[in-house]
Amino acid sequence: MTLTDVRRAAGRIRWYVRELTGESAYDRYVAHARSCDPGAPVMTRRQFERSRTDAREADPREGFRCC
Structure with a gap:
């Protein structure tokens, strides 16, 4: 097995x-956001993760948190 x-x-x-x-997921979001509207602001990774978590918790089909 070679190094390659x-x-x-x-x-x-x-x-x-x-x-x-x-x-x-964040990398895909940034690529999508920049391809759709290059001048629009892009969420930071922290904002993106917070948004994802909020959406996941708000949708009962995504599962639930016990605590």
């Missing part, structure tokens, strides 16, 4: 973990 193979495998594992944990 190890890097490729590490990149795939990183991509999978980011998708699984939702870490890449």
Whole structure:
């Protein structure tokens, strides 16, 4: 196994973990926001995560929090 193979495998594992944990959602949001209206302000990561959490808690289909 060469160094290139190890890097490729590490990149795939990183991509999978980011998708699984939702870490890449902000990157997709920024790309979408900038492609739709480049001049519009983009939420910070903190604002984005707060908005996501609020939306998730407000929608009963997304699950619920017990505490």
